[in-house]
Amino acid sequence: MYVCLCVGVTSQAVTEAVAGGALTSKEIAKVCGAGSVCGRCWRTVRAIIAATAPPE
Amino acid sequence: MTNARHSLVLAFDYRVPDAVRMWSLLQRRAGALAEIGAHHVVVYRAMRDARRVLVTIGIRNREPIIDLLKSPVMFQWFDVAGVEDIPAVFAGEVVEKIDLHDRSAVDVPPRVVIAAMASVDDPTALVAQVHAGLERFKQAQVRKIWIYRAFDDDHEVMILQEVSNVDTALRWIDHPDAAAEWIARTGIGAYPAVFVGSLMNIMKIDARC
Numbered sequence: 691m692y693v694c695l696c697v698g699v700t701s702q703a704v705t706e707a708v709a710g711g712a713l714t715s716k717e718i719a720k721v722c723g724a725g726s727v728c729g730r731c732w733r734t735v736r737a738i739i740a741a742t743a744p745p746e
Numbered sequence: 747m748t749n750a751r752h753s754l755v756l757a758f759d760y761r762v763p764d765a766v767r768m769w770s771l772l773q774r775r776a777g778a779l780a781e782i783g784a785h786h787v788v789v790y791r792a793m794r795d796a797r798r799v800l801v802t803i804g805i806r807n808r809e810p811i812i813d814l815l816k817s818p819v820m821f822q823w824f825d826v827a828g829v830e831d832i833p834a835v836f837a838g839e840v841v842e843k844i845d846l847h848d849r850s851a852v853d854v855p856p857r858v859v860i861a862a863m864a865s866v867d868d869p870t871a872l873v874a875q876v877h878a879g880l881e882r883f884k885q886a887q888v889r890k891i892w893i894y895r896a897f898d899d900d901h902e903v904m905i906l907q908e909v910s911n912v913d914t915a916l917r918w919i920d921h922p923d924a925a926a927e928w929i930a931r932t933g934i935g936a937y938p939a940v941f942v943g944s945l946m947n948i949m950k951i952d953a954r955c
Contacts (some may be wrong), residue, residue, distance in 0.1 A: 691835065691937065692811075695816060695820055695821070698815055701935060704936075714807065727782045730831055732826075737935055738936055
């Protein structure tokens, strides 16, 4: 799935960023670029973080 | 198995303030859609949520997908409908079209549809599994099964099933056949929950628009 249309970032890339320790929208944007331009994909980015991040 | 080279298909599932108005406004944008090579737009509306829609766009130009997605036409699509949050977009091609009732209608879009986007372990095995379970699908009043594979992820699929009516669709969701393992993989991360809806509109776009 393409999550960020501005930068062309896929859900795989976002999932890998979360697995690498990025746990906020800002951190995801910094690591893979998703949400770094218009931010209209943040809802999906947050859903991926929720599905991927280890429980606290 | 379908061997012909197919169009790129974009699909997205999202909520709009007013689906009827969205369609009215989008019809005026046929020219812009033609610019990106779109030849068909199909809109389905969810049964239990009048604001939820599933859109598929067939596109002649297959590459590069990234440039297509970055096109202002895509952003305008959501802007026109008053959609702020842009949904995840499936980009792939159909790899299997199965018609369990009327072979002559295989290319006609499903009317009552169950749509699922998901990541599965082995898409090739999934296709074989569907074929092995065709009789069970038929008994469950599934009329068509279209399977798409994503270009960006070897595990990602989109499956559209046409069923005979809404009640059948809802029953299927509550008690999916074991052959439909993908149903359990939906609603996770970027993947929307299973969509159950009916055909709302089709737009055929002339390349010369």
